[in-house]
Amino acid sequence: MSRNSAGLSRQRIVEEALRIIDGQGLRRLTMRRLGDALEVEAMAVYHHFPLGKEQLFDAIVEYVTDATPRRPAEVDDDEEELVEEPAEEPPPPWDARIGRWAHEYRARLLRHAGALPLLIHRRPDTPAALRSREDHVAAFREAGLSGPAVADAAAALESYVFGAALTQVRSESPHGAAEPETLERLFQRAGDAATDFDSRFLAGLDALILGHTGVRPAHTAAPA
Amino acid sequence: MSRNSAGLSRQRIVEEALRIIDGQGLRRLTMRRLGDALEVEAMAVYHHFPLGKEQLFDAIVEYVTDATPRRPAEVDDDEEELVEEPAEEPPPPWDARIGRWAHEYRARLLRHAGALPLLIHRRPDTPAALRSREDHVAAFREAGLSGPAVADAAAALESYVFGAALTQVRSESPHGAAEPETLERLFQRAGDAATDFDSRFLAGLDALILGHTGVRPAHTAAPA
DNA sequence: ACCTGAACACCGTTCAAGT
DNA sequence: ACCTGAACACCGTTCAAGT
Numbered sequence: 001m002s003r004n005s006a007g008l009s010r011q012r013i014v015e016e017a018l019r020i021i022d023g024q025g026l027r028r029l030t031m032r033r034l035g036d037a038l039e040v041e042a043m044a045v046y047h048h049f050p051l052g053k054e055q056l057f058d059a060i061v062e063y064v065t066d067a068t069p070r071r072p073a074e075v076d077d078d079e080e081e082l083v084e085e086p087a088e089e090p091p092p093p094w095d096a097r098i099g100r101w102a103h104e105y106r107a108r109l110l111r112h113a114g115a116l117p118l119l120i121h122r123r124p125d126t127p128a129a130l131r132s133r134e135d136h137v138a139a140f141r142e143a144g145l146s147g148p149a150v151a152d153a154a155a156a157l158e159s160y161v162f163g164a165a166l167t168q169v170r171s172e173s174p175h176g177a178a179e180p181e182t183l184e185r186l187f188q189r190a191g192d193a194a195t196d197f198d199s200r201f202l203a204g205l206d207a208l209i210l211g212h213t214g215v216r217p218a219h220t221a222a223p224a
Numbered sequence: 225m226s227r228n229s230a231g232l233s234r235q236r237i238v239e240e241a242l243r244i245i246d247g248q249g250l251r252r253l254t255m256r257r258l259g260d261a262l263e264v265e266a267m268a269v270y271h272h273f274p275l276g277k278e279q280l281f282d283a284i285v286e287y288v289t290d291a292t293p294r295r296p297a298e299v300d301d302d303e304e305e306l307v308e309e310p311a312e313e314p315p316p317p318w319d320a321r322i323g324r325w326a327h328e329y330r331a332r333l334l335r336h337a338g339a340l341p342l343l344i345h346r347r348p349d350t351p352a353a354l355r356s357r358e359d360h361v362a363a364f365r366e367a368g369l370s371g372p373a374v375a376d377a378a379a380a381l382e383s384y385v386f387g388a389a390l391t392q393v394r395s396e397s398p399h400g401a402a403e404p405e406t407l408e409r410l411f412q413r414a415g416d417a418a419t420d421f422d423s424r425f426l427a428g429l430d431a432l433i434l435g436h437t438g439v440r441p442a443h444t445a446a447p448a
Numbered sequence: 449a450c451c452t453g454a455a456c457a458c459c460g461t462t463c464a465a466g467t
Numbered sequence: 468a469c470c471t472g473a474a475c476a477c478c479g480t481t482c483a484a485g486t
Contacts (some may be wrong), residue, residue: 030479040452043452111263113345120341153428155429163382163386167383197374271469
């Protein structure tokens with residue numbers, strides 16, 4: 001932290017970039033504007049992301065996708081260190097684990113809606129994502145599935161959660177062609193009562209699990 | 225078609241733009257490059273899209289999203305004209321209609337994978353999209369649903385199809401963080417046989433319909 | 449190691465002008 | 468009506484230089 005060090009770090013840069021994206025939109029995220037927000041010359045960012053904006057985008061996607069909050073006091077480090085996990089409680093039932101993941105992942109996607117276009121052309125192969133998928137496989141096995149049905153169910157789960165978040169963002173977007181009637185109004189005309197996004201997401205999640213396992217889940221509601 | 229008219233039209237511009245997107249990626253779609261591909265100065269595009277690139281993007285999204293092929297011989301026109309539909313065959317069963325739409329929509333999204341980031345922040349309120357949704361509502365009613373469950377099922381269907389296509393594109397993308405293990409390999413380790421994307425999509429679609437309606441659909445397979 | 453400042457090629461868009 | 472050509476503000480990135 002000498003005088004001419006602006007205290008930049010990859011994490012601080014990513015968080016400031018996300019603040020710009022969430023506040024002004026992805027197209028307004030500019031290296032120069034990012035530098036301004038960090039109170040630094042734009043070119044300073046290149047010292048932390050030598051491959052430029054594309055590498056910054058990769059880091060943003062990883063940040064949005066992965067739940068893992070970093071310990072803030074530590075120096076930024078590229079290597080994954082194994083951390084001892086002292087907790088030894090019995091894991092929740094399989095449907096609770098799936099429900100919990102679904103709500104958390106959806107919330108993360110919705111919180112950074114402006115960054116979602118970046119996700120589409122980047123592999124979701126982060127360690128955290130793979131750990132989640134391993135747990136989905138285990139959960140559907142506990143639900144009684146076996147063989148290819150396990151992978152089918154896990155893939156469908158991920159597709160649904162991802163698609164539901166993106167569909168919601170889409171329908172809330174300002175842009176659009178000439179709009180004679182909106183999706184919501186069509187649904188209101190069709191159904192009796194309108195359902196809000198949260199309830200609809202849960203209804204679809206439960207139906208999906210029921211369709212794959214034959215069991216109507218009982219522990220998938222969002223936490224209070 | 226006088227000598228100094230290059231024969232430009234909104235449709236021709238959109239199709240050329242999509243060719244660039246599909247071939248080189250969205251980031252390489254540039255007004256100047258687009259002009260080159262059309263053998264015209266870049267600024268000629270602004271005569272057909274006075275609001276600039278954003279309006280061009282809107283048109284691209286509409287083109288990708290809507291199935292409706294335009295009659296090629298007609299002059300480009302903004303107004304929707306009512307066309308008499310002489311066909312009077314009985315409509316297919318509800319599950320066949322849903323399956324047909326799901327496969328077609330997915331195919332359109334996969335065909336123009338490079339343009340998908342544009343979809344996320346644009347309302348899906350085109351006339352064709354609304355017509356599809358009306359038919360989904362009708363189909364789920366025919367399957368026995370009523371009340372809010374109808375809208376829940378229709379919304380879940382759209383979320384799943386959209387999410388499955390995007391998830392596939394994502395997993396096929398070159399980009400990514402350090403990749404110790406890919407999703408496919410994880411699934412292969414978990415399940416016995418690997419399922420390809422098409423079969424997995426159909427399995428998830430059937431399970432979703434089963435979960436919402438209680439009926440395992442029999443007519444959702446892709447056409448040969 | 450970390451940041452600055454000038455420079456370069458390229459971009460979206462405006463505007464006056466041509467036909 | 469349809470397209471051109473020059474111009475302007477802005478962008479991502481390189482590179483040599485500072486400390």
